[in-house]
Amino acid sequence: MLIGTFTPKLDDKGRLILPAKFRERFATGLVLTRGQENCVFVFPRDEFLQVHENLRRAPLTSKQSRDFNRVLLAGAHDELPDKQGRVTIPPILREWARLDRDLTVIGTGSKLEVWDTGTWQGYFADAAASFDDAVPEVVPGLG
Known part of the structure; x- marks a missing residue:
């Protein structure tokens, strides 16, 4: 499971060093793509294949589905970490x-999210303020 918060630096070549605890999970490859709230999603390759399969089931007649597919997949990039666990985040x-x-890298269970640290801090402050109120709607039975 991909969990936790990490604060790596982006190097001059646009590379991120994956947190050591996640490197084995991404050793066979990963897919970086656009995420909601202007972050970058980092999926293990096998997880992204499942996401893609779910996207393929979405109705082609739905403009919302087509738009989501286009935004997500047009920004997707396959990567293989180097021996030091570095991956290049493409300029786009x-x-x-x-x-x-x-950067702030957070684990969200099945994927990582890469955020600009300032953006993450603002987002987290807002999300944390409504955290208690969201439990019954988001995770039934947890509250």
Whole structure:
């Protein structure tokens, strides 16, 4: 399971060093793509294949489905970490997420999200404020 929060730096070549605890999970490859709220999603390759299969089941007659597919897949990039666990975040995704040097990487269970640290801090402050109220709607039985 991919969980936790990490604060790596983006190097001058646009590379992210994956947190050591996740490197084995991504050793066979990963897919980076646009995420909601202007972050970058990082899926293990096998997990992304499942996401893609679910997307294929969406009705072609739905404009919302077509739009989502286009945005997600047009920004997708296959990567294989190097021996040091580094992956290049393509310029199109760095621009999407407004990534500079300071990053926050969070594990969300089945994927990682890469955020500009300032953007993450603002998002988290807002999300944390409504955290208690969301439990019954988001996770039935947890509250």
